[in-house]
Amino acid sequence: MLIKARKLAFDDKNYLAAIALTKKALLKSPDYTDVEIFLGRLYTFSGKADSARVTFIEAMRKNPSYEDTYLAYGNLENWNNQSIKALEIVDKGLDYHSKSESLLILKAKILKSLNRYPEANLVLVQTLKFYPKSTEARSLSQSVAYSSAKNTINVGYNQTNFDKQFDDPWHLGSISYGRQTKLGSIIARYNYANRFKKNGSQFEVDLYPKISQIFYAYLSGGYSNTIGVFPEYRTGFSLYGKLPKSFEAEIGFRTLSFDETTVIYTASVGKYYKNYWFNLRTYLTPSSNSISQSFSLHVRYYTGGQDDYLSFGIGTGISPDNQRNNIQFDLRNPYKLKSNNVSFGYNKSIKQTNLISLNFSYENQEYLPQTRGNQFAIGLGLSKIF
Secondary structure (H helix, E strand, O other), X not given: OHHHHHHHHHHOOOHHHHHHHHHHHHHHOOOOHHHHHHHHHHXXXXXXXXXXXXXXXXXXXXXXXXXXXXXXXXXXXXXXXOHHHHHHHHHHXXXXXXXXXXXXXXXXXXXXXXXXXXXXXXXXXXXXXXXOOOHHHHHHHHHHHHXXXXXXXXXXXXXXXXXXXXXXXXXXXXXXXXXXXXXXXXXXXXXXXXXXXXXXXEEEEEEEEEOOOOEXXXXXXXXXXXXXXXXXXXXXXXXXXXXXXXXXEEEEEEEEEOOOEEEEEEEEEEEEEOOEEXXXXXXXXXXXXXXXXXXXEEEEEEOOOOOOEEEEEXXXXXXXXXXOOHHHHOOOOOOOOOEEEEEEEEEEEEOOOEEEEEEEEEEEEEEEOOEEEEEEEEEEEEEEEO
């Protein structure tokens, strides 16, 4: 009978018939809590909130320690914008089931809706300790972090050494300030570099506007008056979409302007799986007679919250988003032939407001026809969130 009621509700969308059939099943088995909860959920889905409340309260009276009742009742109140009531219900459920993944995640969602971000973050840190493979908790942790951190200051340094191509190493330093707004985050950045025995600076602005619950965008622009050390102009745009089953897709373009402008198109797909995040990306650069391609795979293994992870990357070609060597997109620069690269990184949060990152990379590049050289780079970053 319950199977038929589920079919009526979810396949046929006939909630009235499903409710009638579930009531009959409950009359036959009045102490069957799952049937009573299902009836409450049917009332919830059909917009009969008061009937759902009565049903859930009765289920709690009969079986006060049943976890699913608190989850269904808490969701009802949360969906009806009764966040404080929902929080009270979920806390009662956690009194019986303190390690319930579903109740902990629901509590974090409710706290986030109340703008109580520090409390939401603490709940998610606890959840990830219990369930380190929870992709939903990790994704929500990232969302809470972005919502709660109004200001971020970052300083970074990168040094690239060459075994053959150049005698002197390249140096790149940066300082940035990020601000979270209602429309999304905005980041202003100043870069300073020494390349080809020449100093140069660049100013950049990155925007991450929120479009909807599913879509957000990336907009970026940069300017430098030291062409050759940096591109004169740099722009970028990407549209991101959140997909089912913890997937995310991106499509966009980048431009780098020296004496001439190079347009690079990009697409990527990302996926959370247990403790891992995978991202596969390609860059396509059309020219008059061909299209050059580069590919990369990046993997993160999360050791704690969303800012605690080990990373690994492998790829071919040059990325226009990599400030370390995107200067090689300069059409006047002959040093931009085939290359392969691998990278390793470590990110660690300290007391949730301080971040440290270490990065190591190796690149083997054909910088002249039939002539290859090696590049070794190390980077350090420090961030303060407040």
